[in-house]
Amino acid sequence: MSKIIKEKDFYTTNELVVILGISKQSVLKRIHNGSIKAMKMGRDFIIFKKDIDLNKLKVIIKH
Numbered sequence: 399m400s401k402i403i404k405e406k407d408f409y410t411t412n413e414l415v416v417i418l419g420i421s422k423q424s425v426l427k428r429i430h431n432g433s434i435k436a437m438k439m440g441r442d443f444i445i446f447k448k449d450i451d452l453n454k455l456k457v458i459i460k461h
Contacts, residue, residue, distance in 0.1 A: 410445075429443055434455070
């Protein structure tokens with residue numbers, strides 16, 4: 399049986415860790431200081447794809 403993965407409209411903090419190549423603590427710090435807009439979901443956060451520009455964020459992080 400093949401598993402179908404539905405396209406999501408958001409990233410989890412763990413997904414951003416992998417995408418951005420930074421620690422979870424760094425992602426959470428950016429969420430708390432407002433540079434990454436996120437919504438609390440249970441014990442974690444989700445980041446809506448429409449609210450984040452990954453390319454711009456990657457450039458900022460590398461500097």
